[in-house]
Amino acid sequence: MNFVAVLLMLLAGTYWVAVLEDWVSTGRFRPAGPVLSGLALLGRESLVPRKPDRIFFEVAPALLLVSAVLAAAVLPLAPGLILADLATGALFVNAALAYVMVALLMAGWGPDGAYAMVGGFRFLGQLVAYSMLIVMPITAVAMRSESLLTTEIVTSQASLWNVVYQPLGFVLFLLAAMAVAFLPPFDLPTAPGELAGGVEAEYTGWRLAVMRLGRAVLVLTVALAATVFYLGGWLGPVLPPWAWSASKTLAVAAAMLFVGRYVPRLREADVLAWCWKYGIPLALLNIFYVGVVILGVA
Amino acid sequence: MGAFGLAAAWFGVVVFRTSSMVRSALALLFSMAAIGGMFLAMEAEFLGVLQLMMMATEMAIMAIFMVMYMMDPGGLSGMDMTHQKRASLAAGALGALGALAVAVLADWGPIEARVPAATAQVRELGIEIMERSMLIFETAGVTILTAMIAATAIAIQSRRR
Amino acid sequence: MATLTVALVVGAVLFGIGLYGALSQTNLVMIMMGVELMLGAAMVNLVAFWRFLHPEVYAGQMFVLIVMTVMALEMTVGFGIATGRFRAKGSVEMEEAQDLKG
Numbered sequence: 001m002n003f004v005a006v007l008l009m010l011l012a013g014t015y016w017v018a019v020l021e022d023w024v025s026t027g028r029f030r031p032a033g034p035v036l037s038g039l040a041l042l043g044r045e046s047l048v049p050r051k052p053d054r055i056f057f058e059v060a061p062a063l064l065l066v067s068a069v070l071a072a073a074v075l076p077l078a079p080g081l082i083l084a085d086l087a088t089g090a091l092f093v094n095a096a097l098a099y100v101m102v103a104l105l106m107a108g109w110g111p112d113g114a115y116a117m118v119g120g121f122r123f124l125g126q127l128v129a130y131s132m133l134i135v136m137p138i139t140a141v142a143m144r145s146e147s148l149l150t151t152e153i154v155t156s157q158a159s160l161w162n163v164v165y166q167p168l169g170f171v172l173f174l175l176a177a178m179a180v181a182f183l184p185p186f187d188l189p190t191a192p193g194e195l196a197g198g199v200e201a202e203y204t205g206w207r208l209a210v211m212r213l214g215r216a217v218l219v220l221t222v223a224l225a226a227t228v229f230y231l232g233g234w235l236g237p238v239l240p241p242w243a244w245s246a247s248k249t250l251a252v253a254a255a256m257l258f259v260g261r262y263v264p265r266l267r268e269a270d271v272l273a274w275c276w277k278y279g280i281p282l283a284l285l286n287i288f289y290v291g292v293v294i295l296g297v298a
Numbered sequence: 299m300g301a302f303g304l305a306a307a308w309f310g311v312v313v314f315r316t317s318s319m320v321r322s323a324l325a326l327l328f329s330m331a332a333i334g335g336m337f338l339a340m341e342a343e344f345l346g347v348l349q350l351m352m353m354a355t356e357m358a359i360m361a362i363f364m365v366m367y368m369m370d371p372g373g374l375s376g377m378d379m380t381h382q383k384r385a386s387l388a389a390g391a392l393g394a395l396g397a398l399a400v401a402v403l404a405d406w407g408p409i410e411a412r413v414p415a416a417t418a419q420v421r422e423l424g425i426e427i428m429e430r431s432m433l434i435f436e437t438a439g440v441t442i443l444t445a446m447i448a449a450t451a452i453a454i455q456s457r458r459r
Numbered sequence: 460m461a462t463l464t465v466a467l468v469v470g471a472v473l474f475g476i477g478l479y480g481a482l483s484q485t486n487l488v489m490i491m492m493g494v495e496l497m498l499g500a501a502m503v504n505l506v507a508f509w510r511f512l513h514p515e516v517y518a519g520q521m522f523v524l525i526v527m528t529v530m531a532l533e534m535t536v537g538f539g540i541a542t543g544r545f546r547a548k549g550s551v552e553m554e555e556a557q558d559l560k561g
Contacts, residue, residue: 306473314483348524356534367487
């Protein structure tokens with residue numbers, strides 16, 4: 001029962017993310033937009049390019065979807081509304097998100113196209129930049145909750161949300177989360193207007209639909225992760241817990257989609273340099289600060 | 299667990315049988331992921347998840363290096379990239395047989411059926427790292443730093459030219 | 460008994476495959492993949508020993524962490540050497556590296 005409820009909620013959230021993305025990129029609010037464009041994609045022929053690496057080409061969209069769903073599976077929507085409450089939940093999120101990169105690498109190599117391959121390898125470089133900025137802020141969060149259980153992480157924020165407790169970690173995590181979901185300004189692997197769609201360039205029809213769905217789930221997942229780790233998850237007065245989770249998650253997703261629209265796309269080299277020269281020292285500083293505060297309180 | 303083991307061995311074979319380098323690297327990734335699955339099946343949850351996470355990154359980076367440095371990364375011209383085939387086949391078989399013999403013949407003593415819960419495991423492993431094995435762990439950290447500096451020093455282009 | 464043997468057999472087979480790969484490949488990167496497989500086999504054995512023989516001793520898990528570190532280090536240094544070699548000679552084929560003999 002719970003299982004179905006969680007899946008339905010994730011599906012509804014994904015739908016809203018798709019509507020929001022459409023809204024910020026076209027400027028028109030169309031609640032039925034995702035359904036129409038999804039149907040349109042399904043109706044089209046799904047071409048297979050010449051000389052593809054067939055296995056990678058077929059597996060990549062599915063792997064993108066599966067890894068995003070797996071990452072969402074360990075994040076709680078409300079007490080009891082969680083697919084798998086793993087003892088290593090906070091680490092599992094990282095593990096699942098790492099396979100997003102594998103999926104994009106496959107999608108880049110598989111179709112035997114220059115734009116796609118450049119996009120895939122760009123995302124690998126992007127991973128080298130952002131992965132530490134995902135892991136290190138989560139480390140600081142786990143330090144406070146003294147547990148890797150995602151539900152424990154939420155309850156540890158009952159007195160004070162982590163966004164106030166460690167704002168530096170929140171900013172870094174949010175930027176890294178945008179890079180994971182390759183939202184603008186970090187949309188290097190797809191880069192519309194420059195790489196002609198990058199990793200998505202060679203996909204058409206239902207395969208593209210699966211890929212777009214996976215991307216939307218991914219955006220929802222990272223927004224949900226930011227909510228759980230920093231915004232107190234389901235905690236909040238009056239409204240039922242799931243409504244708090246849902247509204248916070250959608251707010252984070254909307255913020256991520258909206259901010260990216262007004263920032264120019266960053267260069268690969270700049271992303272790498274800034275992440276390693278400024279991001280990682282700041283993340284270490286965050287860990288140090290949280291450690292000092294925890295020891296001070298205790 | 300047997301299924302994960304079979305998958306690990308199968309992908310391990312694929313690594314050296316395919317001629318496409320990206321396939322080979324990703325086959326190694328799936329072999330390693332299957333090993334991570336075995337860890338999960340053996341109820342070492344932390345190690346399993348860690349293995350899944352680290353190997354995804356490691357093997358993808360391996361893939362890009364293979365594409366950079368191999369003469370024929372797509373494997374389209376069917377070059378033979380092996381040497382001393384028979385000797386190494388023999389060595390591999392011998393190694394496997396030796397290990398198999400030990401695995402089957404040795405007396406491993408009583409089997410523990412019970413295992414601590416996953417939450418307790420994470421906690422105890424943390425205490426192990428920060429208490430009894432702290433020096434080892436710190437040494438590993440320093441070694442990583444040394445290796446990073448050494449690798450960068452080797453790989454960087456010399457400025458004198 | 461059975462599950463421990465299954466794990467050890469998988470470890471043995473992986474070790475054999477890795478050894479074959481490390482010896483038979485001519486390319487540095489492929490040799491490293493063979494070594495990785497052998498280390499993976501070692502990890503399978505270590506986790507099996509921890510789980511089925513001494514689940515209360517966490518040094519076993521610690522050992523696996525160290526092996527993972529070794530894998531990462533091996534990759535770092537190996538790719539560093541590969542990059543240097545590729546810069547100098549334009550290939551990482553091991554049969555062409557005879558000139559490194561003293």
